[in-house]
Amino acid sequence: MDVTHDPATLSWVESANDPATDFSIQNLPFGRFRRNALEPWQIGVAIGDQVLDLHAVGLIDHLDMQRLMAAPVTERRALRLSLWEGLRAGSALQKVWSQALLRQSEVEMGLPCEVGDYTDFYTGIHHATTVGKLFRPDNPLLPNYKWVPIGYHGRASSIGASGQQFHRPQGQTLKPGAAVPDFGPSARIDYELEIGAWVAGGNGLGEPVAMAQAEDYIFGLTLLNDWSARDVQAWEYQPLGPFLAKNFATTVSPWMVTLDALAPFRADFERPAHDPQPMAYLDSAHNRAAGALDVQLEVWLQTPAMLAAGNPGQRLSTSNMRDAYWTLAQLLTHHTVNGCNLRSGDILGTGTLSGPAPEQGGSLLELTQGGKMPLTLANGETRTFLQDGDTVILRGYCTRAGVRRIGFGECRGTLLAAR
Template sequence: MIDATHDQKLTSWVANANGHADFPIQNLPLGLFSPANEAPRPGTAVGDYIIEWQALVAAGLRQDNGLTMEDVLATPALRQSLRAQLSKLLSDPQYREISEPYLHTAADCRLHLPIRIGDYTDFYAGIHHAVTVGKLFRPDNPLLPNYKHVPIGYHGRASSIRPTGAPVIRPKGQTRAPDAEAPSFGPSKRLDFELELGIWIGAGNDLGAPIPIENAAQHIAGFCLLNDWSARDFQAWEYQPLGPFLAKNFMTTISPWIITPEALAPFRLAQASRPEGDPKPLPYLWGEADQAGGALKLRLDVLIETAEMRAQNLPPHALSHSEARHMYWTAAQLVTHHASNGCNLQTGDLLGTGTISGPAPDSAGSLLELSEGGKKPVTLPSNETRAFLEDGDALILRARAEADGFVSIGFGDCRGLILPAP
């Protein structure tokens, strides 16, 4: 999958794309945007700009002017040809004059969800998070016996997924204090984030037709950052016996650009070997090619910006950093398991990986872990402390892919600002 579009010598006539932290010409993500007072349309981020796909038609590089996001996500060959054409359009100066009317300053545009999300499933593939949180909830039995045999997941709420920048309204719900006989209802006091990757489904499968592990990667159209906001006080009260509900479904924030498998081809890794004594996955979850290159070389960062920090003109503070390689299950294994019972995935479905924490204390993917359940609040440069998120806090997720011999690419920010409960 590595071709001329990944050449580190390739440059763009969009000057600030060259050396851009997230969107150099080697990235070419897919998204839906709207310029001021205009209708949404598909486009690609390049530097600090967005180019409409319609520019390809104007330049004579494509004949069809009705290219939809659903078509592109569902068809790997179409997605690959679109990438090659965009790379040519944005690198060859002969196309500059005819393309510039279709080039928009990103800061002046509104970003939307890239496609209507039919279904959303959240997994639990970060084993370090699972163990640490398990100790808080079940000190004597932190990791349940099924975890190392089967990818754990639950069905979330697609209707409350929003793109970066959408406000996060503090939820209200039921909790019960440890010393109380009965629960009470009110705003969450233990609002948290979860650092995750989102997996976009491309081609779906028919009802009753599982997806073999050998084919699972062909059903993945791309990745994004995902923040699964969590009300930990609601969660502790409601999660038994059926798992997450109102603690999770009030809001999920994603980065709006789909980073394609083609863009990430240079940043593939072998899946980490399981510790000695861990069971080998059952045959339907085991693929040699997937084990050889099913992981991603991605650095993941979490930053916080409080209202007080903004007042003091302080930059966002790095809370933690992790890496995508800490996932216990690969993205392909999640897709295969999801469809193993015949469940029909559809184009535009979104899967969350679950919180991706690392083994070190500063690599935790949630405040629940960073503050040890609220017992050890984190001190910020503004001399504030945080055990959980407060109103006015902004939480920012970032990802960066780096590999020797290739231009680094990013995902763009996944940002949400906490507003008070109504």
């Protein structure tokens, strides 16, 4: 915690002082924007409803986000301090920097960086338990779950920025009781509410990252929607895990919220007394005291009927990143303990972050009990899984009395009809 976290600081960018903004001067998340499709991606920082062009103000001399992410954590903190200095009310830089501001509504936001490898974890124990019951009623939570931060590799090429639209995928599915699979459009398209952690720097092959250093290797966090075709997943996933059920699209929010910005929202990480404690390589005093993050999460659905009626959507669920069974440091350390090398621009998904209550499920699979209990929406529509034209919006934010709000913006994606 340093001067950049002082809740009393206001910005000369007026919209950043709105108590409801996601992008107060205490936040300062990084992303890539462009004015039009002919322009290369530029590096920007969100402040209120504006974007500050980092190259234009001379804080960087290149346009390569990976390079910025690879800087040592001390340099990254120095950059944050420079941004705070320039953007705070009364800054001598106001006159010059105000020339480098663009309205967020007038730029396109892209992926925050070129994506390297994508790993998805499974840290939502409530999700794992509920889904496990559907796939394996007698054995919902497998014996390894409380020991191993379960993860698998995902598809990097199909990760898109908020606003992504994709067609309902085709695939093989096995109807209940059938002996022979069918081929056609998936009938069970779902979302998954996750946080994605973008890797900063990286480790050499064969060089594990210890818990004490793990957080230095995380640049920032975004919201992540791990779209899933449940019927394809059920038929294909044994024995090597999900493949075509997941790799047709994954959507992330455009702004990387740094761990520095989230410092006031750290929380202790505690295991229930009857659960095994983390093995030594996944344990540290800092992790126990402050390894978790108190990020409030929401899923919203906007159906085509809502869109037509000017309805911005309906909230389907709320949960919290604290519901994760493993911390980000544990995920990163576990990932590298065998010598696997991470690189700037890799992304680690948390897995679906569902809360403990049934209505806190971070996917329709959970909220509808595998499609058996349709949701009735406020406008009278019903849903088991997503229908063509449905838009799913993820939101995330941190609030606490006496501290300025830090938000993630939104992660929005739309399912189009099968081709």
